[in-house]
Amino acid sequence: MNHFFTKFIALFLFVVHTNIVQSQTKFIATITPSNAAINEYVTLKLTVENGENITQIIPPNLSEFDVVSGPNQETAVNNVNGIVSQYVSLSYILQPKKAGNFIIGNATAVVSQKKYKSNSLKLVVSNKKVPNNSTVNQxxxxxxxxxxxxxxxxxxxxxxxxxxxxxxxxxxxxxxxxxxxxxxxxxxxxxxxxxxxxxxxxxxxxxxxxxxxxxxxxxxxxxxxxxxxxxxxxxxxxxxxxxxxxxxxxxxxxxxxxxxxxxxxxxxxxxxxxxxxxxxxxxxxxxxxxxxxxxxxxxPLPEFGKPNNFSGSVGKFEIDAVLEKNIITTDETGKLIITILGTGNLQLLTSPTVEWPNNFEPFETKSVDNLNVNNVPLSGSKSFEIPFSVIDTGLHIIPPILFSYFDIVSSTYKTIATKPISINIVKAVASKITKPDIKAYKKTFIEKWSTTILFAVLLFLVLMSLIFFNKKTKNKIGKKNIELNEAVIAKKNILPSLLHEKNYLLKTEQCLANNNCNKGYELLSTEFKQFLVEKFNTPDEMFSLEMIELSMKEVFVENAKIQQTLYLLKEIEQKLYMPIDKNEGLVKLYNETKSLILSLS
Known part of the structure; x- marks a missing residue:
């Protein structure tokens, strides 16, 4: 029996490890060729594999190169033998300004509000020029x-x-x-x-x-x-x-x-x-x-009349949104398709914010470009496909989706919107088999925690075996657990008073007092998240909007405060990665965040 138990644990660990490795997020940098002549071109490629909610990819310092082309974006989802992998990559075509040995530093990617660093790269550039016919090929x-x-x-x-x-x-x-x-x-x-x-x-x-x-x-x-x-x-x-x-x-x-x-x-x-x-x-x-x-x-674009949801779109656009299916079951994955048509900087557009109804869980957005690159400005369309799941049956309404842009002709900001979209969710038949596309996209809260649950079960089995074979050890463990529980209870009793006394936005306030506050949104984001982590006992490495919402519901926080929290997190994050003035509206968001913290403390 002991031998069987050991083999069972070994197999269990192997399965869990395989599951983790297959879904691990990676950020990889490559350069080709790694040895080049002074008149050759090299291609730098930055790739995020298996990343959800990629909000920013920041290239390394390229001051030693001329950027001939880029960034050029590529997105793909692969399904091999039931194993789904997806990647987003940015590529740059570079020409060295001089010969020498170069170290290209780390690039940074922001994936699900977490920063990843790529590997650094070595490039050797020789003074020797390749023949003209070779240069043409490069x-x-x-x-x-x-x-x-x-x-x-x-x-x-x-x-x-x-x-x-x-x-x-x-x-x-x-x-x-x-x-x-x-x-x-x-x-x-x-x-x-x-x-x-x-x-x-x-x-x-x-x-x-x-x-x-x-x-x-x-x-x-x-x-x-x-x-x-x-x-x-x-x-x-x-x-x-x-x-x-x-x-x-x-x-x-x-x-x-x-x-x-x-x-x-x-x-x-x-x-x-x-x-x-x-x-x-x-x-x-x-x-x-x-x-x-x-x-x-x-x-710079004018500050007067700039909408809160403006994200740098310039040109003249129209917006439309449709559902792939207007009736789905609770075990199906729906898909919302937002399409922006027109002329302007289409290649730089990001997905508009969707105000999802309660209990809708959106997944990673995929963008599809259909552009005429010979038109000036660019013309065509850019679509954003957002898979989602719903657990509540009944008729639901997705509110109008807003999109703001700057119109060059009139030199004014304009906001357009889709029509409200209705979707009917019906209860799934018990015997119904999950569709294949759910395997690629659907990650419910339970699935996200599956690895943690498996480890907890494994730990419980090991503990029970120790209790069975050593009664004395059991008594010691029981005693320590009692002491630990008392310490946890004491800590919980002290925590509310400490939260009241602590100023969680201290660094943000100090930055605002400085006329040259360049990191205001970054500080506000970090300090607000730290408050939520401590207040609702959420593991820092598992921080997400879904996790915070669930943690707040577990302790019966009012729905209005939950929605305000989610709204502020999204607004701060959006401002943080917008290609516009980093401190626009910072004071307003700081005041709203401070008021919310006081009401939650």
Whole structure:
């Protein structure tokens, strides 16, 4: 019997361990290639695996690189042999600014209100340049990095070097690399179009050796649409040129201020002809052209009239929301699909807040983009699919879902809303089998605690075996348990008075007293959560909105106070990760939080 019991425990632990490993959240950083030449591109990828409610991914310091493209987002859910895994990744295409050995530091991801650090990375960049044909393969803009022009669409005679003319003089007069934009001033989130063009009247083979970086912008490249006809004709300073588009992108500023668009560099092998004793002699000359950088003045969005639920959306939008099914059973997973259509910074939109009815449990949101990247601003739609479960039968109403954006044309904020959505929940038939999609998404409170319950059962079995084989040990354990219970009771009796005396928002108050309070929301979030953890005896590592709501209901806190608590947690968290002024509305939220703490103490 003893041998059987030992084998049972070993098998039990193996199953529990396997369950934990399969669902563990991971944050991984990779870079390819890890050894590169100075003129090569590398791809940095930041991936969160098996993470729920990913609210932010912060890249490492990339000041040693030009950000050629990114962040580009990818989301997927995989189901292999019944094991569900999901990941969200951001990728950046980078070009090193110099040779050397680089350590790329940790990135940070915020998953279910918990911070994760990625691994650091090593990158070796050599001074040796790869050949031009290799560079093209590495470049994300290969179709534009090299173009052979032995016979341009329009021939000019400027390649003939006349007597007394110099090569620098010929190049300066007949070949220019220029950066052009459709505007030099814009709002945060309003796109500008940057185009790098080669104007030439000479015969050349050219390759892009320095791709411009766009730090401070979200980048959408649109130059691919010129693949079939890269050559056009334009007049510059009264002279006609063959014109080639090297790169064209729409850039969405992420922050206000003066931001520099970097220069591009182009290596050119130019063919000249000169008269040598009555004979035409051709020769080649290598010349590097560089465009001039440009400053873009980015204006902050106005504070006047900014809605509380504004999250940085700029453009013109419409919103719609539908249910996958309007009637579901209590053992089914429903799905709410919110779709935002229009033009603007669609790639940066986040899911609007949904005021779920009581006893609705939403799960991780999946976003689906359907964008026309050649339109400026971006046009198309972005959908947010939110699975959910319900345990209460009857007719329920999901209130209108609000979405606010800044309209560039009218320079005003606008708020739009969906219609209320009704859903009927019916009791499941006892014999009904759970649908497969529930396996992928549904994690009820009991399932989330399954590992803890299993360990508790295991601990109980071990304790009972010790009691059975050693009565003396049982007596000692009983005595210690009595002492422990008395200590716990004493602690609970003291706790209320300590809560009353302690100022849980002390650090937030000190920050507000300082004119330069940069971490106000971060401090308010940390201190408010600490109060709730201590007040309702919630394990810090298991803190979540669902856990707090359940803990408050267990001690019969009024529903109005529970809803106020959840509202404040969501508001503070939303402000914390918004790409806007970090201290907007901080005093108001601080006062509301302080009043709530006093009422709960």
């Amino acid at each position: 470049s994300p803009f290969a179709a534009f990095d090299m173009f052979d022009e032995p016979t341009p669409q329009k021939q000019y005679e400027d390649y003939v070097l006349q007597k007394g003319e110099t090569i620098p003089e010929k190049v300066n007069k007949n070949m220019q690399l220029k950066l052009q934009t459709n505007k030099n001033t814009c709002f945060v989130g309003e796109p500008i179009v940057a185009t790098y063009k080669l104007y030439t009247r000479l015969k050349s083979e050219s390759s892009l050796t320095k791709n411009p970086g766009f730090n401070g912008f979200s980048v959408i490249d649109i130059a691919q649409q010129f693949n079939q006809n890269p050559n056009t004709h334009e007049t510059l300073n009264g002279r006609e040129y063959n014109v080639y588009i090297i790169r064209k992108a729409q850039l969405y500023p992420l922050q206000p201020g003066d931001i520099e668009l970097e220069s591009a560099s182009l290596d050119n092998k130019i063919t000249f002809v000169k008269n040598n004793n009555g004979n035409a002699e051709a020769f080649e000359e290598n010349v590097t052209l560089q465009s001039k950088p440009m400053i873009i003045h980015v204006k």
